Amino acid sequence: QVQLVESGGGLVQAGGSLRLSCAASGRALSSYVMGWFRQAPGKEREFVAGISRGGASTYYANSVKGRFTVSRDNAKNTVYLQMDSLKPEDTAVYYCAAPPTVRAVPPTTSSDYTYWGQGTQVTVSS
Numbered sequence: 179q180v181q182l183v184e185s186g187g188g189l190v191q192a193g194g195s196l197r198l199s200c201a202a203s204g205r206a207l208s209s210y211v212m213g214w215f216r217q218a219p220g221k222e223r224e225f226v227a228g229i230s231r232g233g234a235s236t237y238y239a240n241s242v243k244g245r246f247t248v249s250r251d252n253a254k255n256t257v258y259l260q261m262d263s264l265k266p267e268d269t270a271v272y273y274c275a276a277p278p279t280v281r282a283v284p285p286t287t288s289s290d291y292t293y294w295g296q297g298t299q300v301t302v303s304s
Contacts, residue, residue: 180205180293182274187298190264194302198259200274200295208232208252211277211284213291214259216270216300226272227259228284237284242268264302271297 186198211231217223227248228237236248247260257274275291
């Protein structure tokens with residue numbers, strides 16, 4: 179089992195930046211590919227970014243490509259999501275997640291993930 183805790187959300191103006199962190203405990207984070215998802219009010223949870231176990235490969239939704247950067251520090255058991263050039267449509271609760279089994283590539287479907295953090299709110303004002 180792994181426990182995940184997100185932090186770093188907040189209120190920011192359009193064009194600004196935030197850095198989210200996802201700290202893991204219970205098991206070594208290096209065992210897992212990791213995903214970041216977000217859910218806006220009235221919308222389904224959607225994939226934002228994913229990263230391989232070693233961090234060499236990263237994956238992004240088209241809506242955030244070129245603006246968001248996912249990274250990880252396995253020594254610190256932490257995954258990050260750097261969000262730049264934020265837009266009002268990025269407003270959502272952001273979650274980090276880990277799948278239940280070893281994967282080579284992070285899934286893009288939320289149902290493929292078992293372990294979730296509690297989420298952190300990101301609000302982008304126009």
